[in-house]
Amino acid sequence: MKRTYLGEFEEIVLLTVAVLEGQAYGVALTHEIIEQTGRSVRLNQIHAALQRLEDKGMVKSEMGEPTAERGGRRKRLFTVTAYGRRTLQEIQEVRVSLWSRLVNPFKPVTSL
């Protein structure tokens, strides 16, 4: 099966877009990802990733209402496309099937 390659960071961004359900835009995404993953993410990286995802057709965007906190500028709100959803599902399926085939699944390390 041939599908568009999705990088690890892109996958996280795409998932977060899905999580935020229509409220996904640059700053919100950055905050969410920092909170959830604890890694340091910069705005420009998010924008670049969103750009790539849009090019690949996995997200679509529309301009929102202008708000005062943005100096009267509009947000670009991203939503996941059907194609994006399917891609995420496929990735999920691949992972699940790989996990299920793991003979000796990793156990969380507890203190012995």
Add this chain to the structure above:
Amino acid sequence: MKPPRRADRLLEWFCTPHLVEEIQGDLYERFTRDVHRLGLPKARQRYWFNVLRFIRPFALKRQSDYYSPGLSSSNMLRNYLKTSIRTLTRHKVSTLINLFGLTLGITACLVIYLITNYELSYDTFHPDSERIYRLVGESQYGKTGEKHPVGFVPNAVPKAIREEITGLETVAAFHNISSDVLIPTEKEKPKRFESSRHSELVVVDPQFFDIFRYQWLAGNPKTALSEPFKVVLSEQKAHTYFGNIPLNHILGKEIIYEDSVRVSVAGIVKEWAQPSDFGFTDFISFATIRASKLRQSINLDQWTDIWSASQAFVKLPQGATPEQFTAQLHRFGKMHFTKDMELQFTPALQPLSDLHFNVNYDDNYSRKAHLPTLYGLMAIAAFILLIAAINFINLATAQSAMRAKETGIRKVMGSSRANLIFQFLSETALLTLIAVLISLVLVNPILRLFQTLTPEGLTVNLFSWQTLTFLLFVTIITSLLSGFYPSWMLSSYVPALTLKGQSVLNGGEKGYLRKGLIVFQFTVSLVFIIGTLMVSRQLNFMRHKDLGFSTNAIVSIRPGRDDKGPVLAQKIKQLAGVERVTMEWFPPMGQAFMVTKLTYRDKKKNVEMDVSAKIGDENFIPLYQLRLLAGRNFLKSDSLRELVINETYAKALGFKKPADALNKLIKFQDNAFPVVGVVADFHEQSFHEKIGPVFIANMPQARNIGVKLATQGKQVGDLKTTLASLEQTWKSVYPDKKFEYTFLDDSIAQLYEKEQKTGQLVNTATAIAILISCMGLFGLATFTAQQRTKEIGVRKVLGASVASIVALLTKDFLKLVFIALVLASPLAWWAMNQWLRDFVYKVDLDWWVFAFAGVLAISIALVTVSFQSIKAALTNPVKSLRSE
């Protein structure tokens, strides 16, 4: 609490437009949060970093995705050229108007450039010319005399300066002389060359050649002039004297100056090719003066008198400034010209670059150029070119609607704005280039036509790199000036609108710019018109005002210094057709005049003042028809016995009535002479000068001859025969000399040569300015009429009369000309006031001159515009409304 503006700008500059808003929004949100958390400075810093982080491929502006050829690709250039030629040929009228205007403008520029460049390049080519200075000074006769700047020094000064002033590199003196030149030949009679102008023969210090470098063709530059009785010739002069023999054979040959000063040729130099005031051709060695009879006319030890022939130049050492020497020269003057001496003189230094322009420092050889006139000329050239450029802008913007479709299509096909601007500019450049080529052809004939206005010796090299650079510069400036605004405007059209056929006029919809430019054009033209009127009025005034004496049919003859003058006068008196003859010094009015000191003493006071002397015999007053107010003419005598004075002098002496001055004694050079008559004031100098005190008397200086020819009932042919018989008489007295004469009217007219030239110049400039402005107006009127064809048709159908339509079309333009008149009047008033200030006797700046200029301009505009309006108003509405 704003994010850094510059960072925002940077972002807007590099970021692709569809991302700018969201990125900026995000950054702003971030910034607000950062301000809360970290404070303003830190937040701003972060903002910057964040902006910079967006310099990444995905966010950068991309070149258009279409294939767009660069500005200068050869395909596009060919296309531009092709479309340019097509548009130019399609709009023939406007092309011709533009071409005509630009050609006139550029030709005017080129001619004026050639003239000013020539004048400004005088003596700039000498090596170290910035270190060469002329010794000049300030002279004062007696204690009460006026101080005058003089361009020359007392004969003894150069040598003393060389010895006493420290720190000068070189000092070189020379004297201008004028003399016939004799070349001894094998036959008994030597070849004679008539005395040349003052500006060719000089007696020079050998150091002259250290200051001014010549290329030596023969002889030794070191020793050539170190001994007496040597001469160095210029190459051409050497050939004139000795024919075309090799230069080496000319060395050692003999030349005789002043009939007995025999010198031998010791060197030959090449003439300078560049313009220079130093057109000397015979350089006689300075040592010759003391060794020959030249010492009689050039007294090298003379401190007390000063002659314009006595010149000296110095060269300062490297790095020295003339100011360093001011104090030394001042001391020098104080030391050598003591209080009890007749002449006070303070030397000073005049830069070589000033020599050609400063009329205060006069001399015998340099031709002075008038700097303000040159600057005026440059301004005129600039204005004419500007008017031509304005025509172009007006016509191009007026027609822009027609080209809106073309612009739209080009944009749709992927042309960028820069491409379009480049295209329209190349069209202008093509037109300008054609104009430049035409004016290159025109320059020479035009220079020949205006020969009287161009400086003497003007040589034109059209293809020198300087001229070509200038032309290139003019081409670029003109193209940009006239092409930039139209192309900017045309390229700004939004294709979606223009292609839909909507009106594209925006912003300047009402054509304010166009109207403003027309007002400007006509303001310039009107200033020129008023200038022409005033200059010609003043010239007329000077020509026709009563001078206080008669100038009609009076011929001046100058026999020279010997004593055969009276014999000649006697013979002339007997000729038929001669009414009266006077022995005189100079006619009442002219360039030459002499001022001397007269003293009048009565019981109360002592009046001493400078009085101008008019010297002639008893025929002087009747010949020039000077009006006697009181008393009588002086009686015939051989020497000074009686005086006649003018009214001004009588008044200055305190006499209320002219008759009161009669029989009073006035002291002149230790003797007192009675006043026997008072004449009405007459002009003795140009109208720039006030009439001052004058006395008329007979003195031995009266060696020239004034002849009044009989004019009663005579034809022009008779005048010629009289002149011919005058010449015969001259030949009988002076068989060797050429007969020369001047008519008094001519020599008076010569006083106003500068004004005549100004007049001609202003006339020409006016003609050109009016012509170009009118052509522009004509083009614009044509265009408006075309654009409003439909409107006119509808109006006519609804019953408008032809007159009302003509009025409708003309009114707008006339309003503009009227505004221009309002603007031009104060400007012209100021300018003319400035010009008239130089005259003591002048015409008034009457209001009717302005009114007349206005009427003139309005009628010219009316004729120009109405031609088109009437044509438009007369068209049959059926024709204009038939097709949609």
